[in-house]
Amino acid sequence: MKISLTNETRQILDCSIEERIAFISKEKWINYPLAQNIINELEDILKYEQGKTRVTSVLLVGSSHNGKTSILERLIELHPPYDYYATNPEKVIEQFFEKYSATGIPVHYIMAPGEPKETRLYSNILHSLNAPYRESDNVAKKQYLVEYYLKLLNVNMLIIDEIHNVLSGPVARQKQVLNAIKNLSNTLKIPIVLAGTKDALRVISTDTQISSRFRPLYLKKWKMNQDYVNLLATIISTLPLRKDSDILNPQTAQEILNISEGYIGDILGLIKKAAIYALRNQKEYIDFEDIRNCKYSSLSETNKVRDLSDI
Template sequence: MVSAANHQPLDLTHLHPDVHAVAGLPAAERITRIRADRWIGYPKAMEAVDKLETLLAWPRKQRMPNLLLVGPTNNGKSMIIEQFRRRHLPVMEADREHIPVVSIQMPSEPSSLRFYTAILAALGAPVGPRRRLVDLEQLVLRLLCEVGAKILVIDELHNILAGRGDKRRECLNLLRFLGNELRIPVVGVGTREAYLAVRSDDQLENRFEPYILPLWEAGEQTRSLLASFAASFPLRRRSVIDTEDMMTYLLARSEGTIGELAHLLTSAAVVAVDSGVEAINQKTLAITDYVGPTQRRRLFERELL
């Protein structure tokens, strides 16, 4: 590839081969690509996806295995679920849509009615006015069978704790009922509070295997993650961010979650293109407008005073 500025070949060996063509695009187009979501298949994420694949292929039996994907906010849980879902998108089969992976969010004010309505929305089914709960329940069960659902994913499962005591118990009973009735795996996704919600029910706790996504710490896995990020941004110079010093600095500034780390590096990559530096380094990291979670909270609280 040739640089438009001086007609000299660009050395793009620091980039992943799939990014080479993007690196030759104009700045505005590269910034758009930089800001897009990207999947970094680090070992813990790939292991989680493999567990989901195993559940998807599990033969139906009376008591199906379930999974609880737990981790801090903004630590890659939803991205793992989205990557898994994209592997198993709905397809038309014999004039009927087949939806192997049904993914919803636990409503912010949980109840059986809201929960069933969320499933119907995920299936693209209209909800008639003033439907009785028992009718919604039967409709959901029938449609999940008709579309051939093989796994039900419930993100933001910790929202169960936002409900009153009776609503909380109602939702926990609902999870157990669906697993028994449909005989498909249920995957819960959420923060530590999701685990606490499941643990409050002895039967559910025994059915859900917890899989933890901890905060990132300095080490070879984080070094490899940083190298993968550097190779994925269409920058024309090498970003040396997988050193010990850089790793310590980036983890401290992002507070150890992959979502914040991606936000910080994305901001620095945009600055690298805009400034012509073309690499993530101390200079571009220093002038990026990224603000970490703790500082954001402090600024917000200061504004409230």
């Protein structure tokens, strides 16, 4: 199967090996149908849900290293911050110029707090906005500041990643954090995207009012099928190798699946490491031997308990 390289990749073909390795090592958006479908759904929610009395929000569920954060970063990339002064001069007052330098932020991303405390949630949001606040401020003051700055900065969607962190505390505190998230959506009338592992389903199931508002979207592990083969072809199209790689055959494709355990982060990491291994061994393509010999460590392999007696 002949795979055409992307235009960007073709421009790198005549560069040195080290330059091409640097290109391979950079993070790039790899588009595939499931990811695009999720982005399309998030785009629709961003476009049509804002301002409703009962806003529909989303819970994005997937295992670690399976593409959640990449999808969210892609959505943010599609809706970058803009010059708030130029586009909304009627909302900017003299006090605002004196106190805060702002841009419009259509989609804003934060990490869930490491412990389920409402005050920590608000602090994370304010810190991510570079908004002035004191850590010692009470919950009510922080809530006011969060609502004030999210509204003033034209935040139309709030993303809270690693929401399964909420499970690290007692149920009462979990509910406090979830209620705070629900109230932000109600007050500001904006959709909120929660993202996390499958444990995140346990988080929202503690409250029916929460679970009814957050529609789950799932990122499943890859299996041996045509979609998976198409994914491999897409990845190959981003690698500046001068000869045709041979990884779409059943043996090599299955080996990649076995090593990665079906997680897209490891699929991508393995193929990129094999490409770098091949280039450093003066090869312009990758095949089964490169996949086996590049010594890639998957996330699950890294997390296994090892005998450390010789270290």
